Structure formats: structure tokens, C-alpha cells
Amino acid sequence: MPDHVLTLQGLTKVFSTDRGPITAVDKVDFDVRGDEFFTMLGPSGCGKTTTLRMIAGLETSTAGKILFNDEDFTRFSAFRRNIGMVFQSYALFPHMTLFENAAYGLRIRGLDNDLIKKKVAEILALLGLDELAERYPADLSGGQQQRVSIARALVYEPGMLLLDEPLANLDAKLRVDMREEIRRIQKELGIMSIYVTHDQEEAMSVSDRLAVFNLGQLMQAGHPEEVYADPTSLFVADFIGKANFFPAHVTNRDGTGAKVSLNSGQELALSRLVEVRESEKADIVDGYDATLMVRPEHVEIGQPGKGEIDCHVRRIQFLGSFIRYIGKCSDATQEVIVDSPRAVPGIEEGSEASVTIHPADARLFHKGDGS
Amino acid sequence: MSDAVTATVDARGPKKGIDWFPYVVAILSGIILVVFLAYPIGKTTLYSFVLLDDDLTFGNLTLANFRNFIEVPLYTDALQNSITIAAWTTVATVVLALPAAYAVARIDIPYRTFLLTFSIIPLIAPPFIGAYSWIILFGNQGMIRRYFDILFGIDIPTIYGPFGIVLALSLHYFPFVFLFTQGALAASDPFIEESAHIMGAPRSRIMCSITFPLVIPAIGAGAVLVFVRTLGNFGVPAVLGKEYMVLTTLMVYQVNGYFNLNAASAIALANVALTLIAVFFLARIQRRRRFITVTSTTRAAKRHTGRGAKIAGNAYVWSLFILAVMPQIIVLFYSFAERWAGSLWPQRMGWGNYHHVLTELTEPIFNSIFLAGGATLLAVFFGTLAAYISQRKQFFGKWLLDMTIMLPFIMPGIITGVAFLTTFNTGILILTGTASIIMLAYFVRRLAYIFRAVSAAISQVDNKIDEASTICGAAWGYTMRRVTIPLVAPGMLAGGILVFSTLIIELSITIMVYSADWQTMSVLMFEQLLDDQIEYATATGSIAIILTISLVFAASRLVGKSMADMFR
Ligand SMILES: Nc1ncnc2c1ncn2[C@@H]1O[C@H](COP(=O)(O)OP(=O)(O)OP(=O)(O)O)[C@@H](O)[C@H]1O
Numbered sequence: 001m002p003d004h005v006l007t008l009q010g011l012t013k014v015f016s017t018d019r020g021p022i023t024a025v026d027k028v029d030f031d032v033r034g035d036e037f038f039t040m041l042g043p044s045g046c047g048k049t050t051t052l053r054m055i056a057g058l059e060t061s062t063a064g065k066i067l068f069n070d071e072d073f074t075r076f077s078a079f080r081r082n083i084g085m086v087f088q089s090y091a092l093f094p095h096m097t098l099f100e101n102a103a104y105g106l107r108i109r110g111l112d113n114d115l116i117k118k119k120v121a122e123i124l125a126l127l128g129l130d131e132l133a134e135r136y137p138a139d140l141s142g143g144q145q146q147r148v149s150i151a152r153a154l155v156y157e158p159g160m161l162l163l164d165e166p167l168a169n170l171d172a173k174l175r176v177d178m179r180e181e182i183r184r185i186q187k188e189l190g191i192m193s194i195y196v197t198h199d200q201e202e203a204m205s206v207s208d209r210l211a212v213f214n215l216g217q218l219m220q221a222g223h224p225e226e227v228y229a230d231p232t233s234l235f236v237a238d239f240i241g242k243a244n245f246f247p248a249h250v251t252n253r254d255g256t257g258a259k260v261s262l263n264s265g266q267e268l269a270l271s272r273l274v275e276v277r278e279s280e281k282a283d284i285v286d287g288y289d290a291t292l293m294v295r296p297e298h299v300e301i302g303q304p305g306k307g308e309i310d311c312h313v314r315r316i317q318f319l320g321s322f323i324r325y326i327g328k329c330s331d332a333t334q335e336v337i338v339d340s341p342r343a344v345p346g347i348e349e350g351s352e353a354s355v356t357i358h359p360a361d362a363r364l365f366h367k368g369d370g371s
Numbered sequence: 372m373s374d375a376v377t378a379t380v381d382a383r384g385p386k387k388g389i390d391w392f393p394y395v396v397a398i399l400s401g402i403i404l405v406v407f408l409a410y411p412i413g414k415t416t417l418y419s420f421v422l423l424d425d426d427l428t429f430g431n432l433t434l435a436n437f438r439n440f441i442e443v444p445l446y447t448d449a450l451q452n453s454i455t456i457a458a459w460t461t462v463a464t465v466v467l468a469l470p471a472a473y474a475v476a477r478i479d480i481p482y483r484t485f486l487l488t489f490s491i492i493p494l495i496a497p498p499f500i501g502a503y504s505w506i507i508l509f510g511n512q513g514m515i516r517r518y519f520d521i522l523f524g525i526d527i528p529t530i531y532g533p534f535g536i537v538l539a540l541s542l543h544y545f546p547f548v549f550l551f552t553q554g555a556l557a558a559s560d561p562f563i564e565e566s567a568h569i570m571g572a573p574r575s576r577i578m579c580s581i582t583f584p585l586v587i588p589a590i591g592a593g594a595v596l597v598f599v600r601t602l603g604n605f606g607v608p609a610v611l612g613k614e615y616m617v618l619t620t621l622m623v624y625q626v627n628g629y630f631n632l633n634a635a636s637a638i639a640l641a642n643v644a645l646t647l648i649a650v651f652f653l654a655r656i657q658r659r660r661r662f663i664t665v666t667s668t669t670r671a672a673k674r675h676t677g678r679g680a681k682i683a684g685n686a687y688v689w690s691l692f693i694l695a696v697m698p699q700i701i702v703l704f705y706s707f708a709e710r711w712a713g714s715l716w717p718q719r720m721g722w723g724n725y726h727h728v729l730t731e732l733t734e735p736i737f738n739s740i741f742l743a744g745g746a747t748l749l750a751v752f753f754g755t756l757a758a759y760i761s762q763r764k765q766f767f768g769k770w771l772l773d774m775t776i777m778l779p780f781i782m783p784g785i786i787t788g789v790a791f792l793t794t795f796n797t798g799i800l801i802l803t804g805t806a807s808i809i810m811l812a813y814f815v816r817r818l819a820y821i822f823r824a825v826s827a828a829i830s831q832v833d834n835k836i837d838e839a840s841t842i843c844g845a846a847w848g849y850t851m852r853r854v855t856i857p858l859v860a861p862g863m864l865a866g867g868i869l870v871f872s873t874l875i876i877e878l879s880i881t882i883m884v885y886s887a888d889w890q891t892m893s894v895l896m897f898e899q900l901l902d903d904q905i906e907y908a909t910a911t912g913s914i915a916i917i918l919t920i921s922l923v924f925a926a927s928r929l930v931g932k933s934m935a936d937m938f939r
């Protein structure tokens with residue numbers, strides 16, 4: 001398997017509409033290599049689909065470049081890019097049997113009939129569709145239709161596979177099964193895949209790497225655990241996983257760390273500032289008002305007075321492997337969420353409590369940055 | 372709750388006992404259908420198996436009227452000619468309409484909305500008037516023939532005969548195929564074509580393997596509609612056919628010439644048989660309708676952006692539509708020519724023809740409005756009731772009701788005319804020569820349209836709304852009057868206006884059942900044409916066309932649909 005590389009350089013798309021230009025994609029850079037499962041994640045309207053369609057060649061870019069193995073893709077029309085694509089609505093050919101749907105890409109490539117039969121049979125077997133070959137799309141369930149559209153996109157061994165919210169029309173259980181299956185097949189065939197979703201849980205669980213988009217911009221790209229642990233913006237911190245946010249006043253900036261004071265008057269010594277862009281790190285000086293972010297598993301809940309910030313427990317959820325405490329405190333910008341591996345004695349719904357922040361796992365951001 | 376309150380509610384509460392209203396309505400509708408639909412169809416069928424002047428007895432039954440189709444050249448030719456004309460017209464409409472539909476759906480056409488509205492003009496203008504404008508151009512004394520004669524001394528062939536008939540009918544009916552196909556193309560899922568594109572298919576390949584196969588049901592529906600309408604069309608072959616006879620003109624010939632209702636009935640039956648074959652094909656095509664995918668996205672299918680494609684598409688579409696409304700424009704122009712004999716340009720232009728038509732021929736115009744109006748009211752009333760019952764009630768023999776009402780769809784107007792003439796000329800109920808025979812024939816022929824429109828409207832309204840009213844204690848009639856009807860009223864009204872606008876220029880039925888006392892606008896025009904009073908005929912025609920277009924426009928405003936959508 002050759003080591004393919006897809007590179008996006010300053011990719012931009014501006015739609016001109018009646019109400020003026022809309023910048024759907026704004027100078028996006030990233031690259032995807034080999035058999036990577038790469039996910040574009042972000043809220044609705046952030047430009048994921050537009051980026052994907054530009055890679056596919058269905059949309060022309062306003063500026064920037066798309067390179068595939070150092071070849072400029074932007075010069076090729078969609079039908080010469082040798083890409084496989086799976087649409088949210090499946091877009092199966094309703095007038096063709098499942099077999100003919102899957103064979104379409106091979107027929108275009110002018111393969112002889114025997115080879116087409118063989119290859120289609122292989123791919124249908126891989127997706128567990130061999131029994132259904134003579135059916136029409138209308139006679140298939142949603143999940144089966146989705147498999148057909150994947151088979152159809154893979155059968156001609158494209159250079160990469162693009163998937164635009166392929167699971168959005170499936171029910172929750174099937175969605176989980178299908179995403180695992182997509183990943184299994186993707187790895188089995190070793191095909192580079194770019195996947196679009198707005199479901200962060202889905203993105204975290206299947207991707208090798210993911211890219212978080214907001215308002216047409218790429219906010220952060222990296223391995224899921226990296227993006228979760230070290231978000232570089234408030235937006236990403238908020239969008240990926242759960243997070244607590246506290247207003248924080250910088251009192252003592254020194255070297256790589258800083259001392260901050262919270263609204264409650266508590267002081268925290270942060271050993272390490274977040275690795276935000278260097279230029280921005282420099283802005284965080286004494287007297288600066290910032291936002292402190294800490295994940296629920298890095299906060300502890302205890303009896304009132306024991307911790308740094310007092311709160312009122314509103315709700316306790318037993319989530320299997322851990323217990324989630326949701327509280328209200330005057331200090332935080334949102335509800336305070338604490339995930340604890342075991343129940344804390346004496347803390348009930350409605351009772352008063354206090355929370356302790358682990359300074360080592362807390363991150364400091366520019367106030368209101370990104371979100 | 373206090374006793375007093377309970378008592379008041381009880382006193383005004385629901386009426387007890389069985390709600391008879393639905394049964395009364397069902398029985399009334401049933402009687403109407405039996406007397407004015409089943410009875411005429413049955414009697415006409417029987418008549419076709421009896422010879423002229425024979426009584427309708429078992430011993431007199433014969434196949435002689437049908438044997439004519441094998442033995443008598445006049446009949447054999449008419450049958451053959453009908454099939455030829457219908458087949459060629461169908462082919463021509465598809466060939467004309469497909470590129471136009473594709474262009475309108477996939478190329479930037481300036482004023483596209485206007486164009487779509489424009490496209491229904493040929494459909495709503497009376498076709499025999501359109502046909503006549505071809506005579507104005509290419510008839511014995513035709514303008515263009517005259518120009519060629521005067522300017523170049525060339526004698527070009529006249530328009531009479533099969534070619535002219537196919538030409539006039541194609542330009543009249545092609546909008547059906549165009550509108551159906553364009554609608555389907557516009558509604559198809561753009562992602563399907565995109566996915567083919569990504570898989571490596573070039574444009575031409577996508578067109579052949581995806582785009583067109585997916586709209587075949589729509590093309591088929593349009594084509595079958597054209598075929599059926601052509602078979603039932605009387606006006607155009609009557610105006611352009613001369614000695615070239617088709618089934619419909621032969622039917623009129625048998626009635627007007629010999630009053631041979633038995634022969635006419637047999638011809639009618641042959642015509643219906645052909646129609647049935649076409650409808651059978653339609654049903655087969657429609658079974659594949661499930662293939663049609665209607666998109667949920669707002670993303671439009673990819674347009675051709677090349678200059679060449681744009682220029683070619685626009686040129687084709689605009690020339691086709693200008694050609695199609697040309698007959699109407701010529702009619703309009705001619706209607707202002709007060710004197711025009713043997714010259715390149717009319718000698719005198721003015722409102723004279725309109726003046727003549729409006730002052731001296733008011734009666735036929737009034738008759739048309741009266742007859743069409745009465746028939747429309749009847750159709751709206753019974754069509755709505757029947758649609759309601761069929762949509763909302765379960766009862767024995769419901770399929771029979773649905774089927775009977777839809778029968779006139781496969782029975783061209785002229786056959787309804789023959790059936791009414793045959794049936795109500797003798798026997799228990801004699802109506803020949805009265806206004807009621809015309810009005811009732813109109814009513815029966817158009818009932819299906821209202822039935823269909825209102826059924827569609829009712830099926831859109833959630834049944835629970837009715838049930839809520841019933842649970843509140845309202846009787847069926849009350850629910851219908853206060854809840855259902857107001858909800859479907861716009862659909863009913865629009866359907867009514869559409870029916871009315873087609874009836875004021877109805878010729879096929881009218882030509883069979885009208886009498887001297889009840890001459891209509893269409894018959895008047897037809898006779899003016901045959902009498903070569905072209906200037907009056909064109910003025911009457913222009914009034915009719917403008918009236919019809921305004922009515923359709925009003926109806927489209929009422930339901931908030933585009934005029935083109937009203938015909939899809
Ligand atoms: N053809 C178009 N014309 C004009 N604006 C468009 C067009 N396509 C997309 N946009 C705009 O570009 C922005 C990005 O759209 P895009 O479809 O890429 O979002 P998305 O991230 O895929 O969202 P979703 O999760 O809802 O699918 C949106 O603001 C959208 O309204």
C-alpha cells in the first residue's frame with residue numbers, strides 16, 4: 001500500500017449569495033497520511049461539508065491548494081480524482097439493483113464482466129451484503145443502504161474515502177455498530193479516510209486524528225486524547241468533552257507558570273500555561289482576566305469548606321463507571337461538573353459541598369477566546 | 372362540578388342516535404353515478420352491439436358494427452389514422468419536450484419562472500383554434516403560402532392532412548411531457564448524480580445511466596397522457612383533416628350525417644379500447660415510480676455553465692415556446708383584422724370583430740358560462756362529498772365508487788358525448804335538446820378532476836382534526852361543514868375554477884349533445900371556422916383564451932401554486 005498524502009494549504013471557500021459573500025471555509029491547513037482515519041468535527045454550518053466537497057472536487061475552492069501525493073488536485077475534475085464518497089442520504093441509484101449500484105464505478109472504468117463480478121462479490125461479502133445483491137435500494141433497511149453506499153464507494157479501490165455524516169440517518173444503536181464496522185473495513189483495506197461528523201463522541205471513538213472546526217476555521221487538529229487533554233482554545237475545550245470554566249485573575253506570572261485568583265478569593269498556582277500560540281501566551285501578564293478550564297475528572301468534591309470553591313449540589317448521576325455531580329456555584333461561568341470514581345459520603349442532591357481543582361490539570365485561556 | 376353546569380352541558384350536548392348523514396350522501400352520490408355514469412356507459416356498450424334502427428333485444432345482438440373495422444375502408448382507415456396520429460404526436464411531444472425540460476432544469480435560463488408559466492398557454496388554449504392558425508398560415512389562402520406566391524411565385528404544400536394534425540397537436544400537448552419531466556428533474560436528488568460523478572462518470576454517461584432513467588416514469592406519464600388526449604381530440608382533425616378521418620371525426624360524421632348512434636357507439640368503444648391499452652402501460656410505468664427520489668436538500672443539481680451549452684439551451688427553449696404560442700398570437704392578431712383579403716397586411720384593423728362578437732353573439736357566450744358554471748357547481752358539490760367519503764369512511768363497495776368516478780379519465784370527452792346522446796335520446800329519461808344534457812355531460816366528465824383534487828387536499832389534512840371535532844360531539848355534517856370543508860376550501864375552489872375554465876371552451880362533448888337553442892362559444896367558433904368567418908372566430912377565440920388564462924391565474928393565486936404546478 002503506497003503511502004498517500006493529502007495536503008490542504010490555505011484552503012478557502014467564499015460563496016457569493018444574494019445577501020453578500022459567505023466565507024464557509026477560511027484558510028484551512030491540514031494533512032492526512034497513509035491509512036489514517038481522519039475526522040472533521042464541528043458544529044452545524046462550520047464548513048465541514050464544504051471542505052469535504054472541495055476535496056472531492058464537487059466544489060471549486062476560492063483560494064488555496066489541495067495536493068494529493070504532491071500532485072495539484074485542484075486541476076482535476078471530480079470524476080478524475082479517483083475518490084470514493086459516502087453521502088448522508090446514501091444517494092444510491094434507485095433504478096439499479098444493489099449489484100449494479102456496486103458495479104457502477106467498475107463499469108465506468110471499463111473492467112470486463114468477469115472481473116466486475118468477482119470484485120463486487122468480494123466487496124459485498126466484506127460488508128455482509130452477499131445475500132441481497134439482486135434487491136433494489138427501496139427494499140433495503142437504512143443500515144443496509146448505508147453498507148451498499150460504502151461498498152459502492154470502495155469497490156474501485158479509490159485513493160481515499162470521504163464520508164459526510166454517513167451515520168446521521170441511523171438509530172443510536174446501529175450508529176455505534178456501523179462506525180466500528182466502517183473503521184474495521186477502512187483498516188482492512190488500508191484506505192485513507194476523511195470522515196465528517198458533528199458528534200464529538202463518535203469522532204473521539206473512531207478517529208486516528210481529528211480536526212475541530214468553528215466558523216469555517218480549523219481550530220485544532222490532533223489525536224483525540226491530545227485534543228481532549230490539551231485543547232488550545234476555549235471553543236475546543238467546550239466542544240470536546242465536558243469542562244468547567246472559572247473566571248480567573250492573573251496575579252503572578254512567572255516563566256512557564258502563573259498564579260491566579262478565583263472569584264472566591266482562592267489562589268491557585270498553575271505550573272504550566274497552555275500551549276496556545278506563542279504570541280498569545282505572552283499576553284497573559286499580571287492583572288490579566290483569564291478563564292480557567294478544568295475537566296470534571298480533575299476536580300474533587302467534598303464537604304463544605306474542605307475545598308476551594310463552595311457549591312450547591314443540584315443533581316447526582318450514576319453513570320456506571322463513575323458518578324457525576326452537577327452543582328451550582330457563584331464562581332463558575334457554567335454549572336460545575338465533577339466526575340468521581342466513587343460516591344463521596346455525605347454528598348446528596350440538595351446538599352452543600354465544595355470543590356477542589358487539581359492545579360496541574362487546569363488550563364488557562366484568554367477570556368472568551370473562540371467560543 | 373356543580374349540578375347546574377352539568378345540566379346545561381347535557382341539554383345542549385351531542386344528539387343521540389345514528390348519524391344518518393353519511394349514508395344519505397353516499398346513496399345520493401350512488402344514484403347520480405348510476406344514472407349519469409354507469410347507465411350511459413352500459414347503454415352505449417349495448418348499443419354498439421345492435422344495428423341502427425334495431426331494437427335492443429337479445430336476438431338483435433350482433434358484431435356487425437365492429438366488423439366494419441375490418442371490412443369497411445372508411446373505418447379501417449380511421450382506426451389506423453387514429454393510431455398513427457396518436458403515436459406520432461406522442462413521439463413528437465417527447466422529442467420536443469425532453470431537451471427543453473433538461474435545459475430548463477440544468478441550464479441558467481433567464482426568466483425561467485415566466486417561461487414555466489408561459490408553457491401552459493398552449494395547454495389551456497382551445498386546440499382547434501390553434502389548429503386554425505396553421506390554416507391561416509399554410510391553408511389554401513394561407514398567409515405564408517400567399518407570401519411565397521406573391522414574393523417568389525413558389526407554391527408550397529398546404530397544411531391539411533396528417534402532418535398538419537400531428538404538428539398542431541404536438542405543439543398543443545408537448546407541455547405535458549415538458550412539465551412532468553422538468554418537475555421530476557428539478558425534484559431529483561442531486562447527490563445521486565454527484566456520487567456517479569465522483570465514481571468517475573463523465574457528464575454524458577451520467578445523463579444516460581442516471582439522469583434520464585430516473586425520469587422515465589415522468590416522461591411515460593406525460594407521453595401516455597398525450598396519447599390519450601390525442602386519441603380523444605376532435606377539434607384538430609376536424610379542422611385540419613379534411614378527408615383524412617380519425618375515430619373521433621368518424622364518430623361525429625356517423626352522428627351528424629346518419630344519426631347512427633350504434634355505429635358511433637362501436638367507434639367509441641374502439642377508441643376506449645386504445646385508451647385502455649395506453650393506460651395499462653401507464654400503470655406499468657407508474658409501478659416503477661418508487662424509483663423516483665425526491666430530494667430533501669436545497670442543494671440544486673449541478674448546472675451546465677459552459678457558454679455553448681447556455682446558448683444552445685436558451686435558443687432551443689425560447690424558439691420552441693415561441694413556436695408553441697405562435698398559433699395563439701396569430702389568432703390574436705387576426706382578431707383585429709377587420710378586412711384582410713389577398714394582401715400581405717390587413718386592409719383595416721380595429722375592434723370591429725370584437726364589437727360584432729360581443730353585441731350579436733352574446734347568447735352563445737352566456738350559454739357557455741351558464742352551462743359551465745352549473746356543471747362546475749355540481750361537480751364541486753358531489754366531487755367533494757364523494758372525495759370525503761372515499762378518504763374518510765370505510766364502507767362496502769368503496770372501491771366501486773372510486774373506480775366509477777375515475778372512469779371518465781379514460782373516456783375522452785367525445786365519448787362521454789356519444790354516451791349521453793345515445794342514452795338520453797330514448798328510454799326512461801329523455802334529455803336531448805335540453806340544457807341539462809350538456810350540463811350533466813360536463814359534470815360527469817369533470818367530476819373526476821374535482822374528486823382527485825379534493826381527495827388529495829383531504830389526505831393532507833390530519834384525520835385527527837376530524838376526530839377531535841367528532842369527539843366534541845359534532846355530527847358528521849357539522850364536522851364536514853365547520854372543520855373539513857374550510858380546510859380544503861382553497862383546493863376545492865381552485866379545482867372548480869380550473870374545471871370551469873376548461874368547460875367554457877369545451878368542444879368534444881358539446882359537439883355531440885348541443886342543440887340549436889343551446890349553442891355554446893366553442894360550437895360557435897367551430898361553426899365560424901367552417902363558415903370561413905375567420906375574423907369572428909379569432910375574436911371569439913381570443914376572448915376565450917384570455918378568459919381561460921385569467922381564470923387559471925386566479926386559481927393558481929388561490930392555492931399559492933405556480934401556474935405550471937397546476938398542470939403537473
Ligand atoms: N452552496 C452554498 N451557497 C451559499 N452558502 C453555502 C453553500 N453551501 C454552504 N454554504 C454555507 O457555508 C457554511 C458552511 O456550510 P457547510 O455545509 O460546509 O457546513 P457543515 O459544517 O457541513 O454543517 P452541517 O453540520 O450542518 O452539515 C454555512 O454557513 C452554509 O450556509
Ligand SMILES: [Mg+2]
Nearest residue numbers: 048049050164
Ligand atoms: Mg454538512
